[in-house]
Amino acid sequence: MARSAATADVFNAVAEGRRREILDTLIAGEKAVGTIVEDLALPQPQVSKHLRVLSDVGLVRVRTDGRRRLYRLEPARLEPFREWLAKHEQALNERLDRMDSYLQDLQQEGEPGDA
Amino acid sequence: MARSAATADVFNAVAEGRRREILDTLIAGEKAVGTIVEDLALPQPQVSKHLRVLSDVGLVRVRTDGRRRLYRLEPARLEPFREWLAKHEQALNERLDRMDSYLQDLQQEGEPGDA
DNA sequence: TTGACATATTCCGATATCGGAATATATTGT
DNA sequence: ACAATATATTCCGATATCGGAATATGTCAA
Numbered sequence: 482m483a484r485s486a487a488t489a490d491v492f493n494a495v496a497e498g499r500r501r502e503i504l505d506t507l508i509a510g511e512k513a514v515g516t517i518v519e520d521l522a523l524p525q526p527q528v529s530k531h532l533r534v535l536s537d538v539g540l541v542r543v544r545t546d547g548r549r550r551l552y553r554l555e556p557a558r559l560e561p562f563r564e565w566l567a568k569h570e571q572a573l574n575e576r577l578d579r580m581d582s583y584l585q586d587l588q589q590e591g592e593p594g595d596a
Numbered sequence: 597m598a599r600s601a602a603t604a605d606v607f608n609a610v611a612e613g614r615r616r617e618i619l620d621t622l623i624a625g626e627k628a629v630g631t632i633v634e635d636l637a638l639p640q641p642q643v644s645k646h647l648r649v650l651s652d653v654g655l656v657r658v659r660t661d662g663r664r665r666l667y668r669l670e671p672a673r674l675e676p677f678r679e680w681l682a683k684h685e686q687a688l689n690e691r692l693d694r695m696d697s698y699l700q701d702l703q704q705e706g707e708p709g710d711a
Numbered sequence: 712t713t714g715a716c717a718t719a720t721t722c723c724g725a726t727a728t729c730g731g732a733a734t735a736t737a738t739t740g741t
Numbered sequence: 742a743c744a745a746t747a748t749a750t751t752c753c754g755a756t757a758t759c760g761g762a763a764t765a766t767g768t769c770a771a
Contacts, residue, residue, distance in 0.1 A: 641730090
């Protein structure tokens with residue numbers, strides 16, 4: 482046994498540059514695989530494979546239209562991301578707040594006989 | 597040639613679960629390696645290795661105190677993350693806005709001879 | 712059915728990555 | 742200098758991952 486999980490979570494799925502590109506290009510809206518291939522100038526099999534990964538973690542959804550498959554974003558699945566980031570931003574803000582009040586305390590001590 | 601870059605960017609550094617745990621435990625503040633080892637119940641070499649990765653991408657900073665090394669977060673380096681996420685949230689919001697106005701248009705058409 | 716088009720899957724080789732164990736490198740105290 | 746403590750690095754084996762090429766699957770049109 483050497484490695485635990487895989488690309489099977491949102492963090493890993495997004496960690497890949499090409500996959501981020503694919504997600505980015507889908508911001509414009511639903512796109513067929515061929516369109517993504519053209520837009521990003523990537524080999525079609527690679528695009529399909531990356532779409533598979535993204536699909537497995539639910540970051541994109543497919544819709545079949547004739548012989549094409551239209552992929553679209555599922556931004557709700559970015560939630561784990563948002564949560565994690567929020568946790569750290571909150572921590573950062575709290576630290577800044579503490580620093581603020583610390584600085585204010587210092588300032589108050591600096592003005593002893595003010596009134 | 598088979599694989600491009602490595603764990604050398606913020607996204608990949610954060611993609612690893614253990615590394616996220618380490619970052620999380622550092623929210624409480626600066627900690628020595630040994631403390632992290634205790635808190636997360638991980639082998640010391642692993643912690644050191646993960647800290648190395650996090651340090652390389654700048655997500656943590658070290659300070660030497662005697663024979664201990666104190667690590668602390670560098671939350672500013674989460675910026676690429678924030679940016680990317682913001683881009684997608686913005687896109688989502690704009691789509692919701694468009695949907696809103698679309699629905700409003702539909703409603704207006706539905707009330708033709710109002711006055 | 713056949714052929715063209717669109718997409719997905721499989722196979723492969725190179726390499727990155729992780730965990731584990733052992734070991735190396737400080738630094739402090741005696 | 743030596744032992745003890747704290748941390749970092751190296752070596753290893755197992756496996757995951759990526760890109761590329763070839764191929765399979767599915768769908769439409771004639």
